[in-house]
Amino acid sequence: MAERVFSATAVACSNIAFIKYWGNRQDRLRLPANGSISMNLAGLETRTQVRFVPGAARDRLVIDGQEVEGEGLRRVTAFLDIVRAWAGCEWRAEVISRNTFPSGVGIASSASAFAALALAASRALGLSLSERELSRLARRGSGSACRSVPGGFVEWQMGSGDSDSFAFSLAPADHWALADCIALISTQHKEVGSTEGHRLAWSSPLQEARVADAPRRLEQCRRAILARDFQALAQVAELDSDLMHAVMMTSAPPLLYWQPATVAVMHQVRAWRRQGWPVFYTIDAGPNVHVICPQEIHAQVQAGLRAVEGVRDVLLAFPGGAARWVESGDEDG
Amino acid sequence: MAERVFSATAVACSNIAFIKYWGNRQDRLRLPANGSISMNLAGLETRTQVRFVPGAARDRLVIDGQEVEGEGLRRVTAFLDIVRAWAGCEWRAEVISRNTFPSGVGIASSASAFAALALAASRALGLSLSERELSRLARRGSGSACRSVPGGFVEWQMGSGDSDSFAFSLAPADHWALADCIALISTQHKEVGSTEGHRLAWSSPLQEARVADAPRRLEQCRRAILARDFQALAQVAELDSDLMHAVMMTSAPPLLYWQPATVAVMHQVRAWRRQGWPVFYTIDAGPNVHVICPQEIHAQVQAGLRAVEGVRDVLLAFPGGAARWVESGDEDG
Numbered sequence: 001m002a003e004r005v006f007s008a009t010a011v012a013c014s015n016i017a018f019i020k021y022w023g024n025r026q027d028r029l030r031l032p033a034n035g036s037i038s039m040n041l042a043g044l045e046t047r048t049q050v051r052f053v054p055g056a057a058r059d060r061l062v063i064d065g066q067e068v069e070g071e072g073l074r075r076v077t078a079f080l081d082i083v084r085a086w087a088g089c090e091w092r093a094e095v096i097s098r099n100t101f102p103s104g105v106g107i108a109s110s111a112s113a114f115a116a117l118a119l120a121a122s123r124a125l126g127l128s129l130s131e132r133e134l135s136r137l138a139r140r141g142s143g144s145a146c147r148s149v150p151g152g153f154v155e156w157q158m159g160s161g162d163s164d165s166f167a168f169s170l171a172p173a174d175h176w177a178l179a180d181c182i183a184l185i186s187t188q189h190k191e192v193g194s195t196e197g198h199r200l201a202w203s204s205p206l207q208e209a210r211v212a213d214a215p216r217r218l219e220q221c222r223r224a225i226l227a228r229d230f231q232a233l234a235q236v237a238e239l240d241s242d243l244m245h246a247v248m249m250t251s252a253p254p255l256l257y258w259q260p261a262t263v264a265v266m267h268q269v270r271a272w273r274r275q276g277w278p279v280f281y282t283i284d285a286g287p288n289v290h291v292i293c294p295q296e297i298h299a300q301v302q303a304g305l306r307a308v309e310g311v312r313d314v315l316l317a318f319p320g321g322a323a324r325w326v327e328s329g330d331e332d333g
Numbered sequence: 334m335a336e337r338v339f340s341a342t343a344v345a346c347s348n349i350a351f352i353k354y355w356g357n358r359q360d361r362l363r364l365p366a367n368g369s370i371s372m373n374l375a376g377l378e379t380r381t382q383v384r385f386v387p388g389a390a391r392d393r394l395v396i397d398g399q400e401v402e403g404e405g406l407r408r409v410t411a412f413l414d415i416v417r418a419w420a421g422c423e424w425r426a427e428v429i430s431r432n433t434f435p436s437g438v439g440i441a442s443s444a445s446a447f448a449a450l451a452l453a454a455s456r457a458l459g460l461s462l463s464e465r466e467l468s469r470l471a472r473r474g475s476g477s478a479c480r481s482v483p484g485g486f487v488e489w490q491m492g493s494g495d496s497d498s499f500a501f502s503l504a505p506a507d508h509w510a511l512a513d514c515i516a517l518i519s520t521q522h523k524e525v526g527s528t529e530g531h532r533l534a535w536s537s538p539l540q541e542a543r544v545a546d547a548p549r550r551l552e553q554c555r556r557a558i559l560a561r562d563f564q565a566l567a568q569v570a571e572l573d574s575d576l577m578h579a580v581m582m583t584s585a586p587p588l589l590y591w592q593p594a595t596v597a598v599m600h601q602v603r604a605w606r607r608q609g610w611p612v613f614y615t616i617d618a619g620p621n622v623h624v625i626c627p628q629e630i631h632a633q634v635q636a637g638l639r640a641v642e643g644v645r646d647v648l649l650a651f652p653g654g655a656a657r658w659v660e661s662g663d664e665d666g
């Protein structure tokens with residue numbers, strides 16, 4: 001055990017999955033129905049300072065300058081309880097978190113948030129966790145957060161239980177100069193969050209078939225990444241995204257995350273590919289479309305996406321590194 | 334065998350499936366992977382005159398005043414060959430067909446066309462076929478055509494083979510005063526036709542699961558129709574439509590029939606239902622959306638659909654009767 005400094009700050013990237021995580025085989029431990037593969041997103045980051053405070057009655061959570069109560073705070077407290085139990089410390093904590101990406105545009109922050117929190121909280125309480133242990137810990141806060149712990153291109157192996165359900169790096173961030181152009185699409189709908197969505201997965205008549213076919217897709221995706229085979233990655237990633245949305249839209253109640261502009265971008269991306277552009281789409285639990293391409297054509301892809309009706313902005317991210325500990329700077333709260 | 338008059342005219346309705354047909358277990362005989370249930374659509378009709386001509390070298394096909402050659406003619410000739418073999422007659426035929434619905438808007442005409450052709454051709458050659466035999470015959474031209482032979486609300490039982498794969502009426506057209514408001518949506522894409530699409534169904538990792546769950550959905554749909562339970566029909570029909578499109582969009586190559594306005598209508602229909610309107614959607618192999626509601630609210634549904642961006646027109650159809658023989662009137666050609 002390292003020195004307890006009771007305060008630490010960590011930064012972690014968001015990630016975009018090419019083989020998606022949807023549905024748990026065990027909810028409490030967030031043991032996934034299938035393995036998944038993702039790419040960390042540099043620049044779409046959460047920076048989190050954790051400070052354990054002797055005598056404080058409860059945890060405090062501040063995200064982007066806003067005090068968070070209710071379900072958001074309860075989830076962080078439940079997560080910190082795991083770290084406190086491991087470290088043998090009962091002090092409550094103050095968690096101050098900032099995202100470098102705009103809030104309320106449907107870019108999920110739970111992956112980067114729980115990866116950064118896992119690292120900062122464990123550091124602050126003097127736990128020296130290996131990358132694998134850290135990934136397992138982050139998984140308990142948000143499944144996909146385990147993939148934001150290692151760097152670059154990452155696989156989360158489903159494992160046989162808590163002990164071996166963690167993520168590891170398939171290749172570092174500089175392995176492949178890909179870009180993620182994220183088409184932001186408005187929606188009026190209040191969306192069902194991922195935690196609730198994962199529970200609904202099994203109500204779809206299609207989830208079992210999607211899960212049964214996952215080993216084949218994981219192998220195709222792994223090979224495509226290691227060989228830098230863009231067309232192979234495009235094919236398996238679009239199929240995998242469509243399979244997840246097929247499950248979502250046929251669950252009870254149905255989750256139709258796509259908006260009209262989502263479908264417009266999907267068609268546009270395929271039209272570009274027919275014209276020879278190396279480009280593919282992948283979509284998470286929301287209307288935004290992640291359009292992946294080699295970095296050298298990101299400007300033309302971004303411009304093309306901005307021209308699609310209903311796309312209100314396009315973010316850009318390159319492959320990102322591992323979650324990292326940083327010197328505490330000025331933090332607000 | 335009835336008298337051979339060598340000329341006959343028949344009319345058949347199109348139909349909209351609540352439990353969809355997608356994929357065959359045997360392509361040549363069009364034996365479906367699963368049973369299906371539909372409603373005939375009065376007013377969306379094909380009227381077909383068949384005249385067998387002694388000494389003619391080949392069949393002729395005229396649809397809406399246009400001479401048809403190539404694949405369209407070959408399909409009709411292959412179908413007429415079945416009728417000719419049954420009747421022991423080798424004469425070629427002149428087939429003159431008219432649709433009462435606009436062409437080129439994505440309303441499939443093969444169901445009504447082969448139902449009308451089956452009736453007219455068998456009549457002309459003096460075959461007195463029962464409704465079941467006629468339904469089996471129509472199935473050979475286009476699977477869903479077998480459902481346009483009986484009247485009203487119709488089930489196509491998958492059967493164990495050619496002899497018992499036919500459709501029958503669950504309830505007559507006046508059993509339930511439903512309306513089908515068809516939102517017509519433009520597309521620039523040349524779509525993959527149903528015959529080719531059925532072959533692709535098995536390339537989706539989801540088709541087997543969709544088919545395995547079909548008996549459950551068929552039973553729910555049957556009960557909902559017989560009990561005139563709108564909410565139950567809405568739930569199972571939307572699920573079934575989404576399941577078919579899930580298979581389509583995950584086949585290889587993927588078939589994404591939806592356009593932006595398709596998704597806009599899907600969301601609008603569900604928003605209306607949340608507001609208490611009895612209304613649901615179902616979508617065939619194209620971008621148009623069939624919005625089903627009680628007849629008494631069809632005007633407000635039609636007006637609402639016209640206000641959705643990307644909807645260029647709305648057709649209206651009520652439940653339709655069985656395919657019927659008619660006196661030949663004036664026909665062009």
